């Protein structure tokens with residue numbers, strides 16, 4: 001068995017029960033552990049900001065200096081001189097909730113069905129997206145605290161100036177009325193999961209950016225696939241927020257009166273990996289077009305001893321694909337200046353999963369595999385901007401909503417959550433396949449693979465289903481039949497993360513009020529032994545919230561996770577205070593390693 005040669009992790013905690021009922025408003029962890037709210041929406045980030053108020057009356061300007069909403073992907077970057085006691089925490093703010101405004105968002109419908117928003121509310125929503133970078137340190141009593149003021153603390157938003165680099169930078173398809181160079185863009189959107197590079201930078205990933213734009217033109221996806229293959233709205237308004245009513249760059253309808261047809265290309269400037277150095281608060285984040293444009297969940301690096309790397313990403317939409325990017329050059333720890341723009345040159349591949357447990361990575365390179373003029377590709381920029389259509393052309397396997405990837409620290413095996421897909425086996429272009437074997441899949445699965453010779457740059461791999469989630473956990477046996485597994489039930493795996501001792505942490509994202517998830521309770525954080533496939537429930541969250549954003553200190557003694565969009569009043573948990581997305585800190589009461 002390809003995946004058997006692994007040291008078993010030490011997992012010793014007592015599982016917590018499912019959290020049932022519609023009034024759950026707390027985080028529960030096992031006996032011997034403590035969870036506390038550490039960093040919530042509205043908390044001060046930059047030095048001048050006032051603190052959060054329950055009235056939600058902060059202006060956009062104040063919100064720009066405070067934590068945004070919907071904490072998602074996250075990473076702890078240690079300071080090298082005291083890595084287990086001092087670091088920077090980077091937290092994504094994926095999107096905003098109605099709670100952002102005192103009485104929810106104001107929306108007026110115009111006579112053509114367009115939606116009109118107040119400018120001040122839109123500006124506040126834009127300020128509550130992006131990321132927070134915060135300094136954190138253990139105090140003299142050994143408790144983690146935030147450091148305020150801190151020269152490192154920073155907010156990135158929808159309006160932070162960013163650079164565009166790589167093969168698509170400067171191409172005509174990246175130019176707008178505001179940026180005739182195609183190399184400068186404002187901000188980042190819908191940052192879901194993330195990645196970290198071996199040289200210590202953070203990778204934000206732009207997921208459901210398609211919801212923020214409208215193109216009212218009657219072009220179809222064949223004509224403008226960079227919009228319509230990604231499902232940008234074509235009706236009178238964007239799918240969410242309706243920022244186009246007061247911020248013209250979100251109106252991607254071609255406008256011949258303006259240079260570059262106005263903002264028709266603005267959506268081409270989202271869907272990328274955005275790299276920045278958290279230790280340099282003055283640095284300009286860079287969109288790395290060499291990795292391609294997706295509804296990108298995350299970007300997880302695997303590094304071989306010789307410096308060869310790959311970066312894995314899921315494209316989180318029903319039926320979409322799994323990708324990897326292999327930089328042309330190797331990581332060179334001894335020469336940091338050589339790593340600075342490693343993500344500008346390399347090859348993107350999409351994954352194809354065969355029934356016999358093998359798979360191939362298929363290159364998405366202009367001029368190869370049909371990515372030529374005949375199919376409407378005129379350059380590598382075209383391939384990267386239209387990466388989904390490129391993958392359609394070369395033949396990738398349709399998946400059940402690929403979300404996070406985690407890489408096993410010892411074996412370098414990849415693990416990916418395929419969170420759910422109720423259309424599997426129902427619509428013609430999403431038939432059952434061996435990697436996605438369940439029709440109307442409400443519960444999701446985790447798939448794992450090993451690159452040929454454990455080489456990140458390999459063109460082939462072996463794979464298997466690690467666990468099929470649901471009321472009873474299962475896997476597929478050697479005979480091809482489902483085999484039940486013992487372990488704590490969960491559905492809809494989303495966040496995946498390995499700690500340094502080979503424990504696989506699984507965070508879930510399902511709507512607990514839907515019938516399919518009856519008995520499952522609130523969303524959960526679980527811990528899996530990848531050798532025995534035993535999964536244990538470590539934490540449950542408040543109702544309405546997904547659990548996400550896993551990170552910890554190198555010694556494993558502090559774990560942070562995110563409670564995203566709680567419904568009642570968490571973290572106040574008093575039944576009346578406005579709920580806030582929150583980073584939760586978990587420690588073990590005896591000071592030990594989390595999970596033992």
Ligand code: FEO
Pocket residue numbers: 094192193207297316403
């Ligand atoms: Fe933002 Fe795919 O989760």
Ligand code: CA
Pocket residue numbers: 072094546564
């Ligand atoms: Ca989310």
Ligand code: CA
Pocket residue numbers: 192193297403404494495509
């Ligand atoms: Ca997710």
Ligand code: CA
Pocket residue numbers: 403419494509
């Ligand atoms: Ca999800």
